[in-house]
Amino acid sequence: MQKDRISELLSPISDEEWPAEIESLLPCFAGKLNVYRTMAHHPNLLTAWSNLREHIVVKNALGTQRSEVVILRAGVNLLSEYEWSHHVSRARICGMSDSRIASLKEDPSRMLEEDRILATAVDELFSDKKLSENTASQLFELVGKEGILDVIATVGFYSSLGYILNTFDVPIDEYIAKEMEKKPLLNM
Known part of the structure; x- marks a missing residue:
């Protein structure tokens, strides 16, 4: 088929x-x-x-902005325009600037320190299927033991969604498409 x-x-x-x-x-x-x-x-x-x-x-240990950083970086790794667009919208709602959001598509060394740690963790989970000792240690200092587990669970959760989205070419919801058209994310 x-x-x-x-x-x-x-x-x-x-x-x-x-x-x-x-x-x-x-x-x-x-x-x-x-x-x-x-x-x-x-x-x-x-x-x-x-x-x-x-x-x-809703109830993770990361808080809304850190959660959005993890989700947006997972969307980048999954090449999912659906996840990226939906979570640009959510990141804006929770107070993240467009320049901070846009940086999440870049090399982690160019991000805020907190975002660099989170993005590196996401990247390692995609590439190495685990966190390095150094990243796990930095992540623990940033978000604690429940936070580390929530980062891993969030990447797994959004990977499953990304596979569904990419496999079935799920269309971006109309209200998000309109928002992105009206207020595109500018690369700063």
Whole structure:
């Protein structure tokens, strides 16, 4: 089967086609984003995903800006325009400047020290499948033991989303596409 056909078969589910067994998720996070509307093709997976998402996105030990740094850098590693665009928006909402956000596409040596540590950790997880002793030590000093685990879990969580997004060419949600068109991220 061709990729276009698979992408079409797993395109985001409309409200009218939403599976009855996960009806309670439609007005929540799942109904708001195309990536979760795509995951709704597998109701059991989306249901199981819900609790982990709550921790990773809302209740992690990193705080909102550090979490966004990790997610944005994961989006860079995944070559996911969907994740990048959505999280540029979220990073702006939580007070990050465009220049700081844009720096997350650059070499870590050009970032704020805190962002450099987080971005290096993300890069190592993608390239080496683990943290080096030096990075783990720096990360521990920055975010503590729960924070290290949350960095690793966040990279794993967003890797799964990125694989879904990239495999099925999930479209960027319209409101985010409009925001990026109206206020593009300027490389500073």
